[in-house]
Amino acid sequence: MIRAISFPFRKGRSFLALSVMALLSVAASAHAAETIVLTGSSTVAPLMAEIGKRFEETHPNLRIDVQTGGSSRGVRDARAGLADIGMVSRPLTDSERDLTAFTLAYDGVAFILHKSNPVKTLTRQQIIDIFTGKVRDWSEIGPGRGTIVVENKAEGRSTLELFLTHFDIKSSDVKAAVVVGDNQEAIKVIAGNPLAIGYVSIGSAVTEAGLGVPIKPLPMDGVEATIDAVKQKRFPLVRELNLVVRKQPEGVVKEFIAYAQSDQVTDLVKDLYYVPVGH
Amino acid sequence: MFQSVIDSPRRHGVIDVRLRRTLWGVAGLASSIIAVVVAVVATEALPALRGVELPRFLNDPSWHPTNQRYNLAPMIAGTFLVAGGAVALGTLFGFLSAIFCCFYAPPRLAGLYRGVMELLAGIPSVILGLWGLTTLVPIVAAIKAPGFSVLSATLVLGLMIVPTIGLVAIASLQSVPRSLILGAEALGLPKWLTVVRIAFPAARSGLIASVVLGIGRALGETMAVMMVGGNIVQVPESLFAPVRTLAANIALEIPYAEGLHRSSLFVSGLFLTLVILVVLCIAEWLGPEPIHD
Numbered sequence: 001m002i003r004a005i006s007f008p009f010r011k012g013r014s015f016l017a018l019s020v021m022a023l024l025s026v027a028a029s030a031h032a033a034e035t036i037v038l039t040g041s042s043t044v045a046p047l048m049a050e051i052g053k054r055f056e057e058t059h060p061n062l063r064i065d066v067q068t069g070g071s072s073r074g075v076r077d078a079r080a081g082l083a084d085i086g087m088v089s090r091p092l093t094d095s096e097r098d099l100t101a102f103t104l105a106y107d108g109v110a111f112i113l114h115k116s117n118p119v120k121t122l123t124r125q126q127i128i129d130i131f132t133g134k135v136r137d138w139s140e141i142g143p144g145r146g147t148i149v150v151e152n153k154a155e156g157r158s159t160l161e162l163f164l165t166h167f168d169i170k171s172s173d174v175k176a177a178v179v180v181g182d183n184q185e186a187i188k189v190i191a192g193n194p195l196a197i198g199y200v201s202i203g204s205a206v207t208e209a210g211l212g213v214p215i216k217p218l219p220m221d222g223v224e225a226t227i228d229a230v231k232q233k234r235f236p237l238v239r240e241l242n243l244v245v246r247k248q249p250e251g252v253v254k255e256f257i258a259y260a261q262s263d264q265v266t267d268l269v270k271d272l273y274y275v276p277v278g279h
Numbered sequence: 280m281f282q283s284v285i286d287s288p289r290r291h292g293v294i295d296v297r298l299r300r301t302l303w304g305v306a307g308l309a310s311s312i313i314a315v316v317v318a319v320v321a322t323e324a325l326p327a328l329r330g331v332e333l334p335r336f337l338n339d340p341s342w343h344p345t346n347q348r349y350n351l352a353p354m355i356a357g358t359f360l361v362a363g364g365a366v367a368l369g370t371l372f373g374f375l376s377a378i379f380c381c382f383y384a385p386p387r388l389a390g391l392y393r394g395v396m397e398l399l400a401g402i403p404s405v406i407l408g409l410w411g412l413t414t415l416v417p418i419v420a421a422i423k424a425p426g427f428s429v430l431s432a433t434l435v436l437g438l439m440i441v442p443t444i445g446l447v448a449i450a451s452l453q454s455v456p457r458s459l460i461l462g463a464e465a466l467g468l469p470k471w472l473t474v475v476r477i478a479f480p481a482a483r484s485g486l487i488a489s490v491v492l493g494i495g496r497a498l499g500e501t502m503a504v505m506m507v508g509g510n511i512v513q514v515p516e517s518l519f520a521p522v523r524t525l526a527a528n529i530a531l532e533i534p535y536a537e538g539l540h541r542s543s544l545f546v547s548g549l550f551l552t553l554v555i556l557v558v559l560c561i562a563e564w565l566g567p568e569p570i571h572d
Contacts, residue, residue, distance in 0.1 A: 042535045069537060147424035154510070155345055156535035172343055177425035177521055179510035181531045188506075192413045195424070 035063045036256055040074020040087030043107065043158035044241045048087060050268045051260050062252060075099065078244050084253050086244040089158060101242040102257050105274035108202035108230035109159050109166075109237040112187065114194040115214035118143035122218055128167050130197060133175030138195065151189055151198030152176035159183070163199055166237050183273060184208075190215050202230050203273030230275045241274060317552060324549045327542035336546065342512045344532075344540035351547055353514045357429075357522040358551075360515065361504060362497035364433035369440030369493045374486070376441065377448035382474055393449060400442035408506035411435040416507055423519040427509025430518040435503050444493040451485020452478055491562040495555055501526040525551050 038048050045068045052064030069077075071088040075096055078086030092101050111127065113119060119141060122130070129135040130148055139145040152174050153160035164171060178196070180186045183204035190196045191213050202225050205217045217225035220236045229235040249257055259265065261277065269276045331349050339350035376396065380389040411431055420426025455478050463473040479486065501524075509521025510531060523531075525547045533544050 042537070068535075149420075149425040149427075154531035154535075155343065156532055156537070156540065158535070171346070172341060176511060177509060178427045179512075179523070179531065181505075181534070185506070188409075188412060192416065193420070193426070195420075 034061060034252065035065055036085065036253055037065045037067070037083045038085045038087055038243075039067045039069055039077040039083040040244075041071040041089040041158075041241070042068040042156070043089040044074075044087035044104070044243075047104065047241070047268060047272050047274065048243075048260070050271070051265045054265065054268070055256055055259055059252070064256070074244060078246055081246065084245070085249075085257065088242045088244050090239050090242075092242070092244065096244075099244045099246055100248065101240075101244045102261060103240045103242050103277055104260055105241045105269045105276055106230050106233070106238055107158070107162070107241055107274050108225070108235050108239075109162050109199050110202045110205050110217040110220070110225035110235075111197060111199045112190050112205050112215045112217050113197055114190055115216050116194045117216065119218075121222075124167065124221070128169060131167070131175070132169060132173050146195045149178065149193055149196040150174075150176045151178045151180060151186060151196055153186070153199075154179055154181050157181070159199060159201060162237060162239060187213060187215055201273040202227065202235070203270065203275055207273070227275050231277075320545055320548050320552065323545035324542060327539050327546045330539055331543065336543070342528075344536070344543055347539070349539075349543050351525070351543075351550070353512050354523050354525050354528050354547070355550070356514045357508075358498060358524040358526070360429060361432045361436060361508065361522060361524055362494065364429070365436035365440055365497045366490065366493050368433065368437030369444050369497070370490055372437070372441045373444030373448055373489065373493070376445040377452055378474055380445075380449050381452040382470060382478070393446070396442040396445050399438075400446060404439060404500060404503040405506075407435055407439055408503035411503060411507035419519065425509065425521065427507060427521045428519045429508070429515045429522045432504045432508035432522060432524075433518075435507050436497055436500055439500060439503060440493040440497055443496050444489045447489035447492060448482075448486055451482040451489065454485065455481045487562055487565055491558060494558050498551060498555055498558075499526055501530045505530055 036052075038045075038052075045066050048064075049066045052066055056062055056064055066087075067083075071090055074083070074086030074088045075092075076086075077083035078099055086099070088101070089107070092099055111122065117138075119138065122141070126135065126141060130141075131150055131152070133150075135141065136148055137145065138148055153163075155171065160171070163169075164174075178189055178198075180189055180198075183200040186198045186200045187204065187208050190198050191208075202217065205215065205225065206227055209215055209217065219225060223229050223235050225235065230238050243257055243260065245253070245257070248254075266276045327349070336349055336351045338352070339348045341348045342350050342353065376392070380392055384392060411434075415431050415434060416426035418426075419428055419431050459477055459481055460473060463477045468477070504524050505527040508523060508527060510523040510527055511521040512523050512528075513520065515522045529544050529548055533541065536544055
């Protein structure tokens with residue numbers, strides 16, 4: 001699902017897509033369409049591509065152009081005026097105070113186990129030991145026994161990035177038995193393996209667990225993994241998904257940012273398992 | 280009715296001309312789409328081919344493309360290992376199934392068995408992958424953890440290839456002229472000799488085609504292998520070690536890949552395409568003409 005959604009924002013990347021776009025946009029360009037350019041985080045990009053599509057429906061002469069390149073590109077392009085809006089999947093740092101951030105949503109990451117796993121909680125050090133291969137059997141942790149099946153995410157995934165930064169681990173130090181792509185695959189693997197441990201977006205974990213999938217999100221530092229904990233930023237592994245601009249937005253850009261923060265796109269935010277602001 | 284067609288040779292000719300043009304057009308379109316696909320893959324691969332020296336794709340310390348390490352070798356090995364095992368399994372059981380259907384099974388059972396194979400061929404790979412994930416992987420894990428392994432991937436992929444190879448093999452064995460089989464029977468040859476020495480050589484090109492199709496599917500299959508293989512980038516030490524194939528690597532990483540990372544995934548795609556091309560050429564060279572022509 002995420003994969004299917006994530007392709008459209010690559011328009012203009014490949015030759016084929018480019019030519020198709022060129023054909024499609026002939027009609028629009030005759031009208032000298034206005035374009036809003038967004039660049040930056042690949043975590044935010046799929047969401048903005050979907051929001052952009054919906055916004056375009058009500059603004060026939062407007063084109064929303066979404067390009068990825070990481071949060072740092074988002075900051076750089078917004079500063080240099082190369083993009084109207086930068087996409088940044090973290091809070092702005094002190095040196096970035098010249099920009100203004102508008103928070104779209106929160107993304108939290110929780111560790112999940114199979115429901116039948118007797119382990120109730122893991123410390124920061126235990127998680128690091130498990131994922132770097134220092135601890136290989138559940139019997140070394142506490143209740144339960146059997147070889148731990150460590151599930152990691154593929155390179156480039158935002159949850160991997162957040163996990164590595166939070167625990168200060170290098171990607172090459174992770175000793176995994178399984179690598180998966182998106183959250184749903186990750187959940188399928190855990191649901192099918194009582195000895196496995198993995199991590200996913202909290203939104204997806206809560207949703208799937210609610211549907212009866214046999215997984216169990218673990219609390220972190222004593223905070224339960226819930227949507228509310230993410231929203232209130234009490235959960236340790238949370239980050240903001242932001243749109244950043246250099247100066248106070250005006251006109252259609254302002255309208256678009258307000259739209260992206262509004263109730264009208266809550267369903268799109270939830271489709272990507274992010275937690276909407278406020279509601 | 281036939282009479283009227285023959286009576287108007289001019290009209291007949293017009294239809295022929297139109298049909299020929301249409302077919303030329305369709306064939307041209309189909310082959311140019313393939314050319315465009317290859318061209319796009321090559322174009323996308325170009326930045327990595329320029330920015331990373333070719334040998335580095337084989338002897339970089341690891342595959343960590345976000346840290347400028349681009350070693351594809353473990354995944355190339357994994358691809359050939361899994362595909363090779365699956366094709367061996369698929370050929371064995373595919374050919375055996377075909378022999379059973381064409382020579383040993385009573386006609387009704389043969390029809391039923393063929394139906395089952397057609398059904399198996401039609402099952403989407405993600406469903407087979409799901410079956411592998413929930414059933415096969417735990418069984419393998421019971422022998423040796425973690426269960427996501429070369430073995431699981433090979434078995435699932437082999438299962439997918441059995442009908443691919445079997446159905447084409449059945450079709451080619453059935454096209455062996457009846458006179459050859461009857462002649463062999465008249466000479467009093469035992470059935471197995473008829474199969475091995477008469478039917479197989481006569482159906483050679485079709486049988487080779489079936490294996491080539493199987494190889495193509497094995498090299499390109501993504502979803503099922505990705506679900507049961509474990510996708511760890513390493514040269515597997517045993518049948519029970521996890522493995523990542525090139526196709527799985529592309530599917531896993533392309534949605535969020537940037538720059539040279541993305542481009543190097545297209546390099547592996549280009550490589551897969553070339554391998555399949557080479558396989559096709561070898562097949563063409565091995566099985567030029569059916570013997571019974």
